[in-house]
Amino acid sequence: MATRATYEFIKREYDALAVFTCIYKHHDGYPTGAVQHLENASTAESFLRKHTDAEIIADHDTAGDTEYRYTIDRRIDDGYDKTFILVKSRVGFSSRWKGEFFGTLKEFRAKYWNDDHAEAFGNVRDRLAG
Numbered sequence: 001m002a003t004r005a006t007y008e009f010i011k012r013e014y015d016a017l018a019v020f021t022c023i024y025k026h027h028d029g030y031p032t033g034a035v036q037h038l039e040n041a042s043t044a045e046s047f048l049r050k051h052t053d054a055e056i057i058a059d060h061d062t063a064g065d066t067e068y069r070y071t072i073d074r075r076i077d078d079g080y081d082k083t084f085i086l087v088k089s090r091v092g093f094s095s096r097w098k099g100e101f102f103g104t105l106k107e108f109r110a111k112y113w114n115d116d117h118a119e120a121f122g123n124v125r126d127r128l129a130g
Contacts, residue, residue: 002026002027002029003027003028003029003030003033003067003068004024004025004026004027004029004063004065004066004067004068005024005025005029005030005033005034005066005067005068005069005070006022006023006024006025006057006060006062006063006066006068006069006070007022007023007025007034007037007038007047007054007070007072008020008021008022008023008059008060008069008070008071008072009021009022009023009043009044009047009072009074010071010072010073010074011043011044011074011076012073012074012075012076012077013076013077014076014077014078020059021044021056022056022057022058022059022060022062023044023047023048023051023054023055023056023057024054024055024056024057024062024063024066025037025051025053025054026053029066029067029068030067030068031068031087031100031101031108031111031112032112032113034068034070034087034108034112035108035109035112035113036113037050037051038070038072038085038105038108038109039109042072042074042083042105043074044056066090067089067090068087068088068089068090068100069087069088069089069097070085070086070087071085071086071088072084072085072105073085073086082104083104083105084102084103084104084105085101085102085103085104085105085108086099086101086102087099087100087101087102087108088100
């Protein structure tokens with residue numbers, strides 16, 4: 001079953017206006033899947049290079065069938081370069097969303113990924129490839 005999600009990347013550099021890019025991905029949108037999607041892909045550009053099946057959309061609300069929303073907020077200013085992530089999940093089949101997580105990408109990975117996930121993900125990938 002597909003767990004759809006949107007990934008909104010925000011880049012704030014010094015005093016310039018923030019740049020927003022929202023991306024829709026049709027599958028593996030649950031948090032453990034998102035950890036894998038965001039591995040070595042913490043910018044909109046790198047995410048799109050890694051996930052050729054993803055598509056740019058206007059904003060989170062454009063895709064009405066998603067179960068998760070990820071907002072990746074990169075802030076750069078005079079030696080400060082930090083990326084935060086806000087995770088929201090849909091409440092049932094409603095139009096309401098609840099916050100699941102807010103922190104750095106490193107904290108997100110630590111919360112939603114462990115060796116059991118890595119082993120299971122590897123086994124599935126191996127079965128699909130074989």
